[in-house]
Amino acid sequence: MNVVIIEDEKRTAQRLESLLLQYDPTIRVLAKLPSVAKSLAWFANPTPAEPDLLFLDIHLDDGSGFQFLEQAGLTLPIIFTTAYDQYALQAFRTNSIDYLLKPISAAELARAIDKFNRLWALPQRALMPDLTALMQTMKQTHSSYKDRFMVTIGTKSRSLPIGEIAYFFYENKATWLTTREGQPISIDYSLDKLDILLDPRQFFRVNRAFLVSLDAIQTVHTYSGSKLKVTLHPPARQDVLVSGERVAAFKIWLGK
Structure with missing residues (x-):
């Protein structure tokens, strides 16, 4: 499985990569990208290997993960990483997207990838949720601060x-x-x-x-x-x- 990590916290990105390799040493991290701008540039250029799964931080230093999604137009399964536990549970469960609350634990990461693998095995591979509904939900609660x-x-x-x-x-x-x-x-x-x-x-x-x-x-x-x-x-x-x-x-x- 090929994955891309979009995360502006270097230590968090490194920890996520380490946990992924502990879960499955055959996983390939194609890129660790720290910003909206660099992520858009990476996805705009053809790569030898295509990613199967994206780990996306909601808050990036130069914008939000949602801004990236709106501009990139991806059709790629996504696991969000977020510090906003006050709304993540409802928003992500409603839209059938998985998420990881920071700091990311090995057990929660395994649960999320197990879910991805189960869905990926289905004939229709119906992994893409209603991103429009998700982004609307998140924008409505975007003013919430970490508590x-x-x-x-x-x-x-x-x-x-x-x-x-x-x-x-x-x-x-x-x-x-x-x-x-x-x-x-x-x-x-x-x-x-x-x-x-x-x-x-x-x-x-x-x-x-x-x-x-x-x-x-x-x-x-x-x-x-x-x-x-x-x-x-x-x-x-x-x-x-x-x-x-x-x-x-x-x-x-x-x-x-």
Whole structure:
């Protein structure tokens, strides 16, 4: 089976490829594409091997998976990957498309591919759902923001409500969240992606390395130059400065 992965989170794409090969070492990943533009370019050019299945992230840095589908005009079975568990179950089940909630687990991936294989074996190969109805459903709920994260702590996984998260930060080539109790947990999202997924009324990107919740801010101090220094609770492992170009927007956000 040949597959294509469209996913802008490099670690998520690599993990998905690894899980696919664990499920079946004969699976060929023809391409891992990070954006709408690069995906359109790849599918516009003839390839020696045609994909049988597409794994498609709903949110991409330069647009949405639905924009890609509308422009590409594919007739290809799709398994969506999504962080939006609040509407995915109803939307995808209604339209007979499978989906994987991030972070992707081996068991859920196996379930989705087993379903694909069962449908692919049918004489009519009726794998294409009503994409028009699906996209309409998703667009109607597109304004929903992520309200929980699946996290792994040791050997256990749990669903962490957004209200239990104080801030997100980037350190040592990884993205972390810090709970209100002060526990740092690594997650498979970039801060750029989180900036899209989270409610902007509750979270603000103060600089390239920190995305903080309103409730976690204790004090704000004037810093050298045009910057501000933010004291967070629980305390961050490094100074948290509001970059000069974000100060005006940050003050407006605090005053809302």
